Amino acid sequence: MRFVLMIVMLAFAGSVQLHAQAPGAPAGNVENGKKLFVNRACFQCHGYVGQGGQAGARLTQRNFSWNYFVSYIRKPSGQMVPYTAKVLPEQEVADIYAWIKSLPPPPAVNTIPALKDLK
Amino acid sequence: MAKATHLDRRGFLKGAALGAAAGATTIVSAPLAAAATPKAESAPEAPPLSPLITGQALATETAPLPEDAGFVVNDPGSDFMVDVIKSLGFEYIASNPSSSFRGIHESFLHYGSNKGPEWITCLHEEVSVNIANGYYAVEGKPMAVMTFAPCGMMHASMGILGSFVGHIPTFVLCSSILDAVERRPSTDWWEHAVMDPAAMVRDITKWDDTPVSLQHFAESSVRAYKMAMTEPRGPVMIVVDGGMAEKPNPNHSKLHIPKLTLDTPPVGDPNAIAELAKWLVAAENPVIVAGDVASGEEGSKLLVELAETLQAPVMGGGRSMPNHHPLAGGANLGTADMILALNEISLFNVLNDYRDQAVRYSTPRLKPGTKIVTISSYDLFQKSNYQAVDRFQEVDMAIAGDPEATLPSLIEACKKLITADKRTAYDARGKRFASAWAQAHERAKVECTYGWDASPISTQRLSMELYDVIKDKDWALVGPNSNRLWNFDKFYRRQGDVGSGGGVGGDFPCTIGGALAHKKHGRLVVSMQKDGDMMFVNNAMWTAVHHKIPMLIVMLNNRAYHQEVMHLQRMANRRQRGVESFAMGAPGVFIREPNIDFAMLAKSMGAYAEGPISNPNDLRPALLRAVEQVEKGQVALLDTITQPR
Numbered sequence: 001m002r003f004v005l006m007i008v009m010l011a012f013a014g015s016v017q018l019h020a021q022a023p024g025a026p027a028g029n030v031e032n033g034k035k036l037f038v039n040r041a042c043f044q045c046h047g048y049v050g051q052g053g054q055a056g057a058r059l060t061q062r063n064f065s066w067n068y069f070v071s072y073i074r075k076p077s078g079q080m081v082p083y084t085a086k087v088l089p090e091q092e093v094a095d096i097y098a099w100i101k102s103l104p105p106p107p108a109v110n111t112i113p114a115l116k117d118l119k
Numbered sequence: 120m121a122k123a124t125h126l127d128r129r130g131f132l133k134g135a136a137l138g139a140a141a142g143a144t145t146i147v148s149a150p151l152a153a154a155a156t157p158k159a160e161s162a163p164e165a166p167p168l169s170p171l172i173t174g175q176a177l178a179t180e181t182a183p184l185p186e187d188a189g190f191v192v193n194d195p196g197s198d199f200m201v202d203v204i205k206s207l208g209f210e211y212i213a214s215n216p217s218s219s220f221r222g223i224h225e226s227f228l229h230y231g232s233n234k235g236p237e238w239i240t241c242l243h244e245e246v247s248v249n250i251a252n253g254y255y256a257v258e259g260k261p262m263a264v265m266t267f268a269p270c271g272m273m274h275a276s277m278g279i280l281g282s283f284v285g286h287i288p289t290f291v292l293c294s295s296i297l298d299a300v301e302r303r304p305s306t307d308w309w310e311h312a313v314m315d316p317a318a319m320v321r322d323i324t325k326w327d328d329t330p331v332s333l334q335h336f337a338e339s340s341v342r343a344y345k346m347a348m349t350e351p352r353g354p355v356m357i358v359v360d361g362g363m364a365e366k367p368n369p370n371h372s373k374l375h376i377p378k379l380t381l382d383t384p385p386v387g388d389p390n391a392i393a394e395l396a397k398w399l400v401a402a403e404n405p406v407i408v409a410g411d412v413a414s415g416e417e418g419s420k421l422l423v424e425l426a427e428t429l430q431a432p433v434m435g436g437g438r439s440m441p442n443h444h445p446l447a448g449g450a451n452l453g454t455a456d457m458i459l460a461l462n463e464i465s466l467f468n469v470l471n472d473y474r475d476q477a478v479r480y481s482t483p484r485l486k487p488g489t490k491i492v493t494i495s496s497y498d499l500f501q502k503s504n505y506q507a508v509d510r511f512q513e514v515d516m517a518i519a520g521d522p523e524a525t526l527p528s529l530i531e532a533c534k535k536l537i538t539a540d541k542r543t544a545y546d547a548r549g550k551r552f553a554s555a556w557a558q559a560h561e562r563a564k565v566e567c568t569y570g571w572d573a574s575p576i577s578t579q580r581l582s583m584e585l586y587d588v589i590k591d592k593d594w595a596l597v598g599p600n601s602n603r604l605w606n607f608d609k610f611y612r613r614q615g616d617v618g619s620g621g622g623v624g625g626d627f628p629c630t631i632g633g634a635l636a637h638k639k640h641g642r643l644v645v646s647m648q649k650d651g652d653m654m655f656v657n658n659a660m661w662t663a664v665h666h667k668i669p670m671l672i673v674m675l676n677n678r679a680y681h682q683e684v685m686h687l688q689r690m691a692n693r694r695q696r697g698v699e700s701f702a703m704g705a706p707g708v709f710i711r712e713p714n715i716d717f718a719m720l721a722k723s724m725g726a727y728a729e730g731p732i733s734n735p736n737d738l739r740p741a742l743l744r745a746v747e748q749v750e751k752g753q754v755a756l757l758d759t760i761t762q763p764r
Contacts, residue, residue, distance in 0.1 A: 041688050041702035044681070044763050051570030051577055053764035055685060058569055079475060081685075081692040088698075106568035114587035114739075115564050118604060119443075 021098070025066035026091065028098025036096050040088055045080070050100055056080070060103040069097055194371050196333050197226035197364035203337045205235055206376045207344050209263045209290070211254065211635065212236040213247035215274075217267035219311035220294035222364035224265070236263055239635070239666055242658035244271045246628040248278025249621050250662070251289045253597065253632025256617040259415055261347055262632070267294040268316035268358070269309075276320050281621025281629075282354035283323035284507045286411065286497075288347030291324075291356040293317070294364075297331070301362035316358050322504040325353035333363065334374050341377045349382045350496040350521045386528065387494055387520030395459070395492050395516060396532035400541060402457035402490070405429055406450040408470075409436030410463035410495075412522045416610040421526040422461075428533050430549035435463065438613035443560075443606050445553035452484040460493045460514075461522035467510040477693055481510075492516040494525050507620070563603050575760045576735045578675065582647065584735075585673055588742045589643055597633035597670070598626050598646040611637070623680070624655025631663045634670040643749060644670040650710060650717070651680045657720060663754045664725040671749045672756040673742075674717050676731070677763050683708040684763070717758035730758025 021027045037043055037050070045056030052058030064072075070093050073083045083093075110116045200223050204212070216224060227238055241247040244266045251262035266275045272293050282289040296302045296312040313319075317327035326346040330336035336357070343355040368374075399405050407426060413419040419439050426433050426440075432450040433440045440447050452458075452470065460466050470491070471481040485491075491514040499519055501508065518525070537545070570577035582602045596605070597614040607613050614633040619625060627648060634644040653674070663670060687705045691697040704711070714731070721728035727748040729741050738759065745755040 039699050039702050041698060044684055044688060044702070047570055047573070047577065047762045047764065048575070049570045049573045051573065051579075051762070052566075053578060053762065055764040058566065060569055076476075081689045082476070083692060083698075084695055086695045087692060106571055109564050109568060112568065112571065114583045115567060115604075118564060118583075119606065 023066070025097055026094040028091075028094035028096070030095070030099045030102045032092075033095035033097070033099025033102075036088075036092050037099060040083070040092070040096075042096065050103055051106075059100050061105055062100075066094075066097060069093070192365065192367045194368050195222055195226065195364065196366050196368040197223040198230045199333050199368055199371055199374055200336055200359065200364060201226045201231040203340045203376050204263065204292075205231060207263075207290070207340065207379060209236040209261070210258070211239050211251075212263040212265055212292075213239040213241050213250045213632075214265035215241050215244050215247060215271060217271055217294065217311065219267045219296055219307065219361040220265060220292075220359055220364070222361060223292075223294070223359055226364075239662065241628075241662050243656060244274035245276075245278045245621070245624060246631075246656050246659045246662065248275045248289060248291070249281060249625050249628035249656070250632035250635065250659070252278065252281050252285060252287045252617055252621065252625075253614065253629030253634075254636045255287050255289065255632075256285075256614045256629070257595075257597075257611060257633045257636035261288040261290045261344065263290045263292060265292045265294075265359075267311060268313040269319065272313075272316060272319050276323070277624065278621050278628075279320050279354050279356075280323050280505065281617075281619075281625045283502075283505065284620025285617050286352045287354065287617065288325075288344075288352040289354040290344060290347060291320075291354060292359050293356055294359040294361050295329075296361040297329070297358075298360075298362045301365075307361075311361070317356050320354075320356060322502055323354070324356050325349075325500065327356040327358070329358040329360075331360070331363075333368060333370075336363075337374060337376045341379050344379060345381060350384045350524075351500050353500070384521035384524035385496060385499065385519065387518040387525040389528065391516060391518045392525065392529050393532055395494075395518065396529060396536055398457055398490055398492065399429055399431075399459060400533055400536040404451075404455050405431040405457040405459065406452065406455040407431050407433045407436075408450075408458055408460040408463050408466065409433050409439055410461060410465075411439070411615070412436060412461045412526075413439035413610065414523060418523040418526075419610045421523060421530070425526055425530050425533070427549075428530055428537070430545040430552065431459075432552055435469070437615050438607065438610055441608055442601075442603055443608060445549070445556045447556070448603070449552050449555050449559065453486060455485060456489055458485070458489060458491045460491065460495070462495045462497065463493070464497060464507065465509040466491075466493065466514075467512040470512060471510075475689070490515045492518065494518045494520055494522045494529075496521045560603070567604065570762065572735060573762065574733050574735060575677070575762050576733065576738065577762050578764065580735050581673065581675070581738065581759055581761060584738045585645060585647070585742060588739065588746055589645055592643045593641065595633070595637050595642045595644050596646065597630040597637075597644055598648065600647040600675075611640075611642070623652050626652045627656050628659040628662075630670070630672075631659055631668060634663065634668045635666070638668055643746065646670065646672050647675050648672045650674060650676040650678065650715065653717070654710070654715065658724075660721055660726060660754065660756075661724040667752055668754065669749045669752045670754055671742075671745050672721075672726075672754070674730070674756065674758045675761050676715075676717060676758055677761050678711050678714060679709045679763065681708075681763050717756060721754070721756035721758075726754040726756050728756040728758065730756070731760050732757060733760040 046059050047053050050059035073093060076082055247264045251264050254262040266272055293316050295316045296307050302308055302312055321327060326343055328339040330339045340357050343357050347355040409422060412422050422439050423444060426446040432446050434450040463469060470485055471483050473481045493514050567579040567583055571580050586605050595611055599616045599619055617629050630646040637644045687701055687708055691701045718728035718730040732738060732741055741757050745757055748755045
């Protein structure tokens with residue numbers, strides 16, 4: 001029985017990872033979101049792990065809502081290229097959103113020798 | 120009649136086969152050729168030449184020489200030309216060789232002892248000019264370039280555009296053979312002679328001349344140097360007539376090289392400065408927008424002094440403003456009530472947000488009523504065809520003058536107006552900026568941590584690992600890249616964006632020129648080098664190795680012309696098609712398949728190199744090994760595979 005419970009819990013944890021759902025957002029497939037982030041060229045500006053760079057904002061560990069995310073992608077107020085529903089349907093946006101929200105936090109500054117003692 | 124040589128010309132030519140009529144230069148004896156050719160092989164025997172050709176060759180070799188058929192030239196004109204160039208104090212002259220300037224080339228090496236200037240061998244003329252551009256950015260004085268018309272000049276023109284856009288006083292010598300009688304048949308016509316060599320680059324030089332006598336050459340060269348160094352500075356060209364260079368100069372001792380006296384830089388009108396000081400002191404939120412202000416450490420100190428006098432943040436400024444100063448950055452254009460722009464060529468771009476969407480428009484960043492004043496020398500000299508300007512920015516006062524030369528009077532005028540109350544308000548303002556700067560600095564460290572362990576390597580990780588290895592040494596960064604966490608506490612730590620005017624392919628040789636200037640100071644020179652730029656001009660690596668210019672080149676190898684990747688992506692998205700197909704491999708913008716092995720490329724030219732490195736944990740050990748090599752005098756390259764941006 002304990003073994004069955006363990007299996008059920010593991011499956012549940014796996015499904016939570018695979019199909020994440022941030023508040024207000026439709027359920028998204030994290031694995032598919034990761035693939036789409038590359039295949040829809042998001043990484044070209046935002047980096048492979050959403051870290052941002054010269055051309056695109058950091059996406060990981062940001063506190064933006066689903067509504068903000070999808071509306072900005074469709075009609076960016078800055079220089080970002082627009083992704084219309086024809087190019088990136090809502091479910092794909094949800095998958096990408098889920099993947100971004102699943103990204104782990106970075107290492108702390110004080111654990112990185114090249115940064116921790118920097119004046 | 121000239122004395123015959125001891126050679127038996129008739130005997131030498133007996134039975135000769137000569138291609139003189141067709142321009143051939145090899146003489147082969149038919150019987151000897153037959154004897155040398157193994158009879159067992161199937162090579163056909165050379166057909167015998169006609170009696171006519173044989174006779175022509177014989178006649179050429181045995182005809183009496185004219186009375187004035189000279190073989191030796193003492194005191195060639197080019198020796199005096201070298202005297203002139205030496206008088207201008209160049210340390211180096213960069214060049215790729217050409218027969219049309221063989222005369223002056225030989226004079227530089229023998230008569231001039233290859234010193235002051237020393238010849239820098241380049242494998243492409245664009246590299247020559249950009250090395251000179253990069254050298255100036257560090258050394259603050261011009262470097263010379265030797266090239267020839269038309270081919271070399273055409274190659275060089277891209278670098279000269281970089282000089283023009285960057286206000287760099289590169290001194291270009293360009294040979295041509297003006298007298299048609301002096302030109303070798305065919306070779307020296309379309310390849311080595313142009314009627315107006317400077318015409319090719321007249322739109323992107325400040326001044327040019329084609330001297331027709333040696334005295335003229337002297338006066339024009341001194342004038343050209345003066346013009347180049349007059350604000351706003353820019354490249355100049357002097358045409359070197361190959362014929363004049365090679366002819367004897369019996370009047371050498373009578374020629375005169377004029378004294379060089381540079382123009383003092385223009386200073387802003389005193390009345391305008393007084394008015395500006397009033398506006399600045401009265402402003403509640405002044406912002407200084409700095410372009411290329413300082414020419415050295417002293418200029419940088421003046422900018423800092425102005426900022427501190429007013430407790431006004433400085434936006435931009437590049438190496439003119441130490442980036443760890445509390446007033447560096449931190450400006451909020453939206454709350455500014457007064458903008459002072461110093462030599463900011465792209466002021467419109469700074470003060471407006473531009474949207475590159477299907478409908479393009481610009482939105483002002485300033486609130487209505489914000490006063491804008493410029494101090495700049497750039498309006499004193501502009502050209503129309505290659506417009507090194509930006510959209511027109513309306514301003515409230517435009518003061519013509521060199522900012523560095525004008526700052527002392529502006530600072531003094533401001534200080535006289537600042538009351539005790541104003542000083543108290545400024546100090547409070549300064550504290551706010553210092554606090555904001557410190558917070559931004561800490562935030563920047565946190566931003567670096569995102570993607571820290573990613574592969575390909577994040578550009579932040581690359582930059583900070585590099586800095587960690589060099590920060591305690593006497594280092595200098597060359598090239599356009601920068602990072603706010605690096606402490607650029609001295610003017611020479613940065614070279615500035617000197618190569619970008621030369622387009623893709625401008626950066627790499629500019630970094631080598633900068634390293635050349637740093638060499639005598641014994642500094643550890645590092646650059647972060649884009650792969651696309653490198654591939655335009657990778658032969659410059661050989662020049663760095665050959666001339667023992669130590670530097671560490673860390674590749675920003677994202678295997679793409681990434682600006683254009685993003686532009687194509689923008690087009691695909693805008694047109695709602697092909698986004699997926701462009702994501703990983705749009706034709707024309709990716710540099711893959713095969714991946715270029717930059718380490719092998721560098722090693723092929725004698726540099727120390729490692730790579731490709733895509734695991735960020737391999738970075739630090741590789742950097743330490745590479746720095747060790749550079750400190751031994753080597754050129755070292757690390758091929759590091761990075762994130763796209």
